[in-house]
Amino acid sequence: MPRIIQNGAIVDDPRTPFRLPEGASPETVALPAGLTLLPLAVWLARRDDVLALGAPAGVWLDSNEGPEAIAADLGRIAVVGVNFPKFTDGRGYSTARLLRDRYAYRGEIRAIGDVLHDQLFYMKRCGFDAFALRADQNVEKALTAFRTFGNAYQAAVDQPQPLFRRRAA
Amino acid sequence: MYRYDSIDQQMIDDRVAQYRDQMARHLAGELSGDDLRPLRLQNGLYIQRHGPMHRIAVPYGMLASRQLRKLAEVSRRYDRGYGHFTTRHNLQFHWPKFEETPEILAELATVQMHAIQTSGNCVRNVTTDQFAGVAPDELTDPRPWCEIIRQWSTFHPEFAFLPRKFKIAVNAAASDRAVIRAHDIGLEFVRDPSGETGDSGFRVFVGGGLGRTPILGKVVREFLPWRHLLTYLDAILRVYNRYGRRDNAFKARIKILVQALGVEEFARQVEAEWAHLADGPATLTAAEFDRVAADFAPPPYAPLPDEDLGFSAHLRDDKAFAAWVRRNVHAHKVPGYAALTLSLKKPGVPPGDITAEQMEAVADLADRYSFGEVRVSHEQNLVLADVRKSDLHTVWTLARAQGLATPTVGLLTDMICCPGGDLCSLANARSVPIADAVQQRFEDLDYLHDIGEISLNISGCMNSCGHHHVSNIGILGVDKNDEEWYQVTLGGQQGNDTTIGKVIGPSFAAEEVPDVIEALIDVYLEQRTPEERFIDTLLRIGSEPFKARAYQGRDRRKPAANDSERKVANA
Ligand code: SF4
Numbered sequence: 001m002p003r004i005i006q007n008g009a010i011v012d013d014p015r016t017p018f019r020l021p022e023g024a025s026p027e028t029v030a031l032p033a034g035l036t037l038l039p040l041a042v043w044l045a046r047r048d049d050v051l052a053l054g055a056p057a058g059v060w061l062d063s064n065e066g067p068e069a070i071a072a073d074l075g076r077i078a079v080v081g082v083n084f085p086k087f088t089d090g091r092g093y094s095t096a097r098l099l100r101d102r103y104a105y106r107g108e109i110r111a112i113g114d115v116l117h118d119q120l121f122y123m124k125r126c127g128f129d130a131f132a133l134r135a136d137q138n139v140e141k142a143l144t145a146f147r148t149f150g151n152a153y154q155a156a157v158d159q160p161q162p163l164f165r166r167r168a169a
Numbered sequence: 170m171y172r173y174d175s176i177d178q179q180m181i182d183d184r185v186a187q188y189r190d191q192m193a194r195h196l197a198g199e200l201s202g203d204d205l206r207p208l209r210l211q212n213g214l215y216i217q218r219h220g221p222m223h224r225i226a227v228p229y230g231m232l233a234s235r236q237l238r239k240l241a242e243v244s245r246r247y248d249r250g251y252g253h254f255t256t257r258h259n260l261q262f263h264w265p266k267f268e269e270t271p272e273i274l275a276e277l278a279t280v281q282m283h284a285i286q287t288s289g290n291c292v293r294n295v296t297t298d299q300f301a302g303v304a305p306d307e308l309t310d311p312r313p314w315c316e317i318i319r320q321w322s323t324f325h326p327e328f329a330f331l332p333r334k335f336k337i338a339v340n341a342a343a344s345d346r347a348v349i350r351a352h353d354i355g356l357e358f359v360r361d362p363s364g365e366t367g368d369s370g371f372r373v374f375v376g377g378g379l380g381r382t383p384i385l386g387k388v389v390r391e392f393l394p395w396r397h398l399l400t401y402l403d404a405i406l407r408v409y410n411r412y413g414r415r416d417n418a419f420k421a422r423i424k425i426l427v428q429a430l431g432v433e434e435f436a437r438q439v440e441a442e443w444a445h446l447a448d449g450p451a452t453l454t455a456a457e458f459d460r461v462a463a464d465f466a467p468p469p470y471a472p473l474p475d476e477d478l479g480f481s482a483h484l485r486d487d488k489a490f491a492a493w494v495r496r497n498v499h500a501h502k503v504p505g506y507a508a509l510t511l512s513l514k515k516p517g518v519p520p521g522d523i524t525a526e527q528m529e530a531v532a533d534l535a536d537r538y539s540f541g542e543v544r545v546s547h548e549q550n551l552v553l554a555d556v557r558k559s560d561l562h563t564v565w566t567l568a569r570a571q572g573l574a575t576p577t578v579g580l581l582t583d584m585i586c587c588p589g590g591d592l593c594s595l596a597n598a599r600s601v602p603i604a605d606a607v608q609q610r611f612e613d614l615d616y617l618h619d620i621g622e623i624s625l626n627i628s629g630c631m632n633s634c635g636h637h638h639v640s641n642i643g644i645l646g647v648d649k650n651d652e653e654w655y656q657v658t659l660g661g662q663q664g665n666d667t668t669i670g671k672v673i674g675p676s677f678a679a680e681e682v683p684d685v686i687e688a689l690i691d692v693y694l695e696q697r698t699p700e701e702r703f704i705d706t707l708l709r710i711g712s713e714p715f716k717a718r719a720y721q722g723r724d725r726r727k728p729a730a731n732d733s734e735r736k737v738a739n740a
Contacts, residue, residue: 066411088207088290090330094410097327102445118191118200118208125326138199149183151176153320155451156327162399162450163176163320164457 003139004110005120005131008146010139013132017060017081017112018042037081037112040065043073051076060112063091067098067105074105082128084113093126100127100157120145127157170231170542171316171464173281180323181283188212189271196268211291211329213259213284214270218594223262223270224287225277229297229315229339230258230545234532237543239280241528247273252528254513254521256585256636257296257336258545259287263592285323290331292322292406296338298346299546302465303554305502308358309369311341313462314398317453321399328406332413333421335406336378348547348663350377350386351639353423354405361392370394375405375435376427379633383669384424389436396453397443403451404443408435468540468555473505477558492618493565493576507558511551511568512575512583516608519601520586521549530571538564547636548585550578580617581625581690582608585636589629589646590653596629598646598653603627603682610683620690623703624663639663641704642689643670644682655682657719659689659712662704673716681723688718 001012015035020026026041031049037058038050050057059070060081070077080099082092092111099105110130111123117137124146133139155162173181191208194200213224225240232240240260244252247269248262255261265273277283286293295318302310318337322328328335338347341358349355355374361367371393377386393401409423427435484491499508511531513521523531531551535543538560539553546552551573556564568574577583584607587593589600604627611617628635629646637643643658654676661670677685690703692715697706707715 087204088330089415090290090328091411091415093327093330094407097407116204118187118204119330122324122326122329148187149324150179152326153180153323154325155449160450164454164460165450167174167176167460168456 002132005133005139005142006108007129008143010143013130015058015079016132017083037079037110040069044069047073061092061095063089063095065095067095067103071103074099074103074107077107079108079110079130080105081110081112081132084111084115084119087114087116087119089114093122096123096127097157117142117145121148125152125154125156125158170233170312171228171461177320178278178281181278181281181285184212184283184285184324185271185274185278188274192268192271207289207330209270210289211286212270212274213287214267215288216267216594217263218590218592218596219264221265221267221270222592223265223273223284224255225252225260225262225273225282225284226287226294227254227258227260227282227545228319229295229301229312230299230547231312232543232545233280234535234541234543236280236282237528237532237535239277239282241525241532243273243276244525244528246276251522251524253519253588254523254545254549254551256547256549256587256634257294258547259294260545261588263588288334289329290333290335291329292325292331292335292337295319295322296336296347296352296547298340298342299544299550299552300346300499300508300554301341301544302467303501303503303506303508304342304346305500306344307342307502308360309341310462310465311339311347311358312465313458314339314341314356314358314395316461316464317398317457318402321402321451325406327403328410331406331410332415333418333423335409335423337402345663345665345667348636348639348667350374350667351379351383351636351663352377352386354402355386356398359392361394363392366394368394371398373401373405375439376424376432378422378424379636379638380422381419381631381633382422382424383633383638384428385667385669386424387427387432389432389439395458396455397447398453399451400446400449401439401443403446404439407442408438412438467503468542470503470506470555471557473557473559475504475558477505480558480561483562487562489576490562490565492614493574494561495618496576496578496580497574498561501555503555505558507556507561508552508554509556509561509564510546510578511553511573512578513550513573514577514583514608515572515575516582516612517605518572519588520584520604523551527571527573530567531573534564534567548578548583550583576614577617579622579624581611581620581623581686582617583624585624585626585640587628587634589627589635593629593634595632596646597631597648598629598655598679600627600629600635600644600646603644603646603655603679606679606683607686610687620694621702624661625686626661636663637661638669639667640670641707642686647676649676653679655679657682657685659715660704660707671712673712673719677723685719688721689715692718 017037026045037060056078058079215222338352357372373390374386544552586604590596624640626640627644656676658670662668
């Protein structure tokens with residue numbers, strides 16, 4: 001079972017991103033059994049079927065897919081995956097911030113794809129609380145990445161007050 | 170200048186520890202070269218033609234004397250005893266050892282210095298006017314704003330992996346000395362133009378940039394009240410981060426997005442995003458501005474008469490000193506004081522290069538004569554901003570002994586020049602030998618002073634680090650069938666009339682470049698009226714006579730259809 005970091009701890013989690021097989025269509029593809037993360041296109045086409053299965057729903061957004069597409073559904077989605085096709089593609093950071101700040105999403109936001117040790121600190125600041133690291137990463141060691149910096153200048157999800165409003169206190 | 174408190178210091182100490190760990194994991198084989206690359210770039214470490222290059226941040230050009238001494242020490246211990254100042258106020262070490270770079274950063278952290286975000290696809294060092302705080306024409310001191318932006322951009326969690334690099338410049342004076350319209354964001358400090366509020370803030374330009382597609386920034390907001398500065402920057406960056414192109418590095422700068430959407434639509438998207446952020450917690454407070462601004466309070470100037478008799482006597486009696494004063498000394502808003510430029514354009518030395526001994530000499534001059542501070546100008550010179558007029562002759566004498574008093578600021582040989590093909594792995598051609606050849610051709614000071622104000626900038630490739638687009642005469646290295654050629658542009662300008670120069674025609678061989686420049690100068694000297702600078706004559710008579718002379722007697726091959734495309738910056 002894949003090991004992920006969830007709320008600062010390493011856990012086994014069966015939920016893996018489902019990728020549409022080559023040539024399959026979102027309208028007709030067989031939905032995977034059990035806990036999963038569905039591609040946005042499948043979710044949009046099959047929302048009612050998915051909810052009828054009864055399991056807590058999960059949807060993943062690719063880096064070119066904005067949270068606007070699922071904004072109205074967020075109350076029914078337990079986990080939003082945000083994919084990093086390459087770790088240098090930084091769109092997912094804005095996606096996570098919008099999910100938290102704009103849409104007040106309180107479910108899990110999980111980084112998936114090219115998720116590496118050295119990006120975790122910024123990801124957490126932007127509202128990610130779960131991390132499915134790339135297979136070659138050392139998950140135990142990665143836990144230390146959340147302590148890289150003792151403070152931060154900007155307002156963000158983990159600390160809504162910028163440093164300049166906290167310095168005096 | 171800004172002094173770190175314990176939190177600021179902790180942040181750069183944490184950065185050193187992080188970088189040390191990353192390098193250790195890399196050397197242990199746990200972090201691949203590809204995965205390390207963006208991380209080391211955001212700590213200033215490039216891999217270039219001969220090996221690593223380490224770019225150290227000099228935030229908005231401010232250096233304390235002890236920092237300069239530390240740079241000298243580091244250059245001796247970890248490099249070859251010299252450094253190179255860039256057009257973005259930074260200092261580059263061109264010969265460090267890869268595995269020693271964590272030690273360099275640890276050393277620098279002891280004097281509140283770092284290499285944070287001096288490269289990579291993130292918000293880079295903010296730049297401004299080298300005469301900030303002393304220029305008679307300024308509305309306000311831009312440096313507190315620069316420092317506020319520095320803190321906002323440092324480790325910004327959302328914008329560390331943008332489509333491309335991102336540069337911000339601030340101007341707060343009547344004449345723009347920071348080329349703000351050649352930046353991704355240019356901020357011009359203004360009072361509310363409606364006159365209704367008496368409030369101050371910024372005119373916001375977006376989408377300027379040099380590189381292969383030179384474009385001047387366009388106004389996206391005529392007036393942004395100052396307290397909204399950071400939330401508005403967040404909104405611009407978020408729109409860019411989400412929608413900037415990531416499929417082609419040559420089209421990834423924000424200027425391409427602004428162009429594709431049109432500035433109105435781009436501005437509409439920014440405003441729509443900002444509507445959610447405005448008045449949020451990142452809204453600036455007067456208390457924060459005051460806290461930062463206190464560190465930029467004027468130094469304890471002595472009350473002095475504006476005229477100094479000794480100075481006037483030297484001016485009268487010492488021709489060489491007078492020539493230096495004419496070019497290298499600048500007006501100051503406090504009576505009896507002047508700002509001066511220590512030139513890094515000595516003939517025979519690559520523009521912007523400085524030895525460890527010179528760094529220490531400048532630090533000493535700063536301590537004795539200019540309140541212990543130095544600035545770096547984007548023209549790759551150093552500035553002592555607060556010197557008594559009565560000390561100018563002494564400072565000149567001492568600077569001259571160090572080869573720092575070349576009296577050519579603003580003249581033909583005060584070239585901006587990138588490191589080019591001698592060092593930079595992206596280069597199409599060498600640039601320093603061209604600068605050197607120009608220095609040799611135009612070594613006669615009287616002739617240079619007679620030619621007067623003119624700008625000549627040189628870049629070794631389309632990335633345009635040498636700002637050749639915005640100089641009156643621009644030289645660009647191009648590569649044709651593996652040979653070095655040089656394209657010439659005419660009519661570029663910086664300042665309030667910032668203009669992108671136009672290519673005059675097919676490129677020239679290296680040995681032709683000094684002749685071509687001389688031909689252009691000859692046309693000007695023949696045609697000018699007594700009041701005209703080179704650019705004025707060019708604008709009046711047009712570029713045709715210049716072009717005709719440049720190509721006269723030269724057998725031109727048909728230009729290659731496309732100067733070969735090389736790599737994009739960020740090695
Ligand atoms: S302009 Fe080109 S050659 Fe010159 S420093 Fe920049 S990237 Fe290198």
